[in-house]
Structure formats: C-alpha cells, structure tokens
Amino acid sequence: MVTTIHWLGNGSGLNLALNNTSFYMKGAGPRLALVDCGFTVPARLDALGLIGSVTDIIVTHLHADHVGGLETLGSLLYYAMRRRGAELPTLHLATDDLAQQLWERSLSAGMAHGSDDANQPINATLTTYFQVSTGPVARIEGLPAATFLPTRHIPNMPNYSLRFDNGVYYSADCRDMPPFDADLIFQDVHFQPPFDDEVHAAYLRLRDEMPAAARKKTWLVHLGNGYENFSPEKDGFAGFVKQDQEFRV
Numbered sequence: 209m210v211t212t213i214h215w216l217g218n219g220s221g222l223n224l225a226l227n228n229t230s231f232y233m234k235g236a237g238p239r240l241a242l243v244d245c246g247f248t249v250p251a252r253l254d255a256l257g258l259i260g261s262v263t264d265i266i267v268t269h270l271h272a273d274h275v276g277g278l279e280t281l282g283s284l285l286y287y288a289m290r291r292r293g294a295e296l297p298t299l300h301l302a303t304d305d306l307a308q309q310l311w312e313r314s315l316s317a318g319m320a321h322g323s324d325d326a327n328q329p330i331n332a333t334l335t336t337y338f339q340v341s342t343g344p345v346a347r348i349e350g351l352p353a354a355t356f357l358p359t360r361h362i363p364n365m366p367n368y369s370l371r372f373d374n375g376v377y378y379s380a381d382c383r384d385m386p387p388f389d390a391d392l393i394f395q396d397v398h399f400q401p402p403f404d405d406e407v408h409a410a411y412l413r414l415r416d417e418m419p420a421a422a423r424k425k426t427w428l429v430h431l432g433n434g435y436e437n438f439s440p441e442k443d444g445f446a447g448f449v450k451q452d453q454e455f456r457v
Contacts, residue, residue: 211235211352211374212304213455215273216252218448220398220432221273227252228273229430229453237350239263243370243378247276250284263350266300269367270314270382277317282337290325298339300346302356302368307340309366318397325452352376359384374457381410381430388422392457395426396451417442
C-alpha cells in the first residue's frame with residue numbers, strides 16, 4: 209500500500225509566510241485524511257481544489273494553528289456543499305474528553321448556532337458538522353493506521369504525536385525526542401534562544417543527541433523565526449520540509 213503525504217504548510221503558528229504545519233494523506237482508495245487543520249489550511253485546500261475531497265481529519269492538539277481551520281472547513285462542507293450524515297468528514301481524536309474540549313473551547317462559539325436546509329435555526333453540536341471517532345488508534349480505510357502517542361508540549365495540555373503503521377512518525381508539536389527506529393520522521397523544531405525544550409524540540413538538542421542514522425531520515429517542520437540561519441543537511445538531517453513537498457511511502 210503506497211501512501212502519498214502532501215505538505216500543505218510547514219510554518220509555526222507565528223510564521224504566517226509558511227502557512228500552518230499540516231499535511232494530507234492519500235492512498236489508492238477514496239479517502240483523503242488531513243493531519244491537523246490550522247487556520248491557514250482551508251485556503252490551502254481550496255487552492256488545490258481539495259475542499260470537497262476531505263473525508264477524515266486527525267487532530268493532535270487544540271492550538272489554533274492545528275484546529276483553527278475546522279470551523280471554516282466544517283461550515284464549507286455543511287452549508288456550501290450540503291454534506292450530511294455519512295457524507296460528513298470524520299474527526300479522529302485520541303479521547304472523548306479531547307473531542308468535548310474541541311467543541312466547547314474551540315468551535316462552539318462560531319458553530320453552535322446554525323441553520324438547517326430550510327433555513328430554520330438549530331442548536332448545532334460537533335456531530336452536526338463532523339462524524340467523530342475517538343480512541344488510541346485512528347483507522348481510516350486505505351490508509352495506514354495512526355497510533356496516538358501522548359507527548360509533552362504545553363504543560364497540562366493534552367497533546368499527541370502520531371506513529372503510523374507504515375513506519376512514519378509525526379511529532380506534531382512536542383518537546384520529546386522522536387523514536388529513532390521509525391523509518392521516516394517528521395519532527396517539530398524551534399530555533400530561538402534559549403535553546404531548550406520548554407515547548408518545542410530544540411534544534412541544537414536534536415542535532416547533538418539524535419544518532420546520525422536517525423537524523424538522516426528526519427525532516428524538520430513547524431519552522432519559526434530564525435530557521436534560515438541553520439543548515440539541516442550540513443548537520444546530518446534530511447532537510448526542512450517544504451510547502452507542497454510530497455513523500456510516497
């Protein structure tokens with residue numbers, strides 16, 4: 209089973225020039241899965257003609273550069289494209305509590321007061337706009353299963369990295385080292401001093417503590433200010449992920 213990974217953006221939440229870090233996965237079947245949907249993602253999908261192709265969204269955590277586009281995407285699909293019931297895209301989250309937090313803390317203010325096809329008001333919920341699947345593994349037909357791995361990002365905030373059963377690891381936002389035995393690593397990184405791991409993984413720590421064999425298969429994403437001053441290939445990494453870069457795995 210060959211899967212295409214297409215990067216929609218490679219920037220940190222504060223680097224608008226590079227768009228939010230997010231990618232979609234597409235296999236031979238009909239399903240197209242987004243991994244995170246930050247506030248720049250719907251426009252990127254629209255530019256690629258893919259808004260109506262989204263069938264699944266995997267959510268790693270609730271920062272706006274990872275979920276801030278869900279209101280726009282969900283509203284476009286529900287109102288403009290009239291997707292209902294089994295045609296709704298499926299949100300995949302690690303826990304029921306995270307799904308509840310997504311609705312109550314991120315989406316309900318703009319989506320709770322909706323209307324039906326007869327333009328009558330409704331009290332909408334998360335399942336008005338999305339199907340919801342929760343559990344430790346996201347299973348999507350025709351695509352590699354993704355295991356949610358609890359990782360550290362902001363203290364006391366639920367946060368997950370993803371390990372796909374085709375050997376791909378995606379850190380999302382986290383300050384933990386990646387698993388060195390993964391076949392292909394997409395690793396969150398930050399560059400500004402102090403060069404510690406308070407919120408994101410520090411470039412210098414990754415460079416100095418990752419084995420050479422692991423760095424060689426590691427692509428760096430979530431690029432913030434200062435990334436231009438570093439040369440990942442010279443330091444043994446595969447490189448920086450670029451917008452619209454594709455990997456076939």
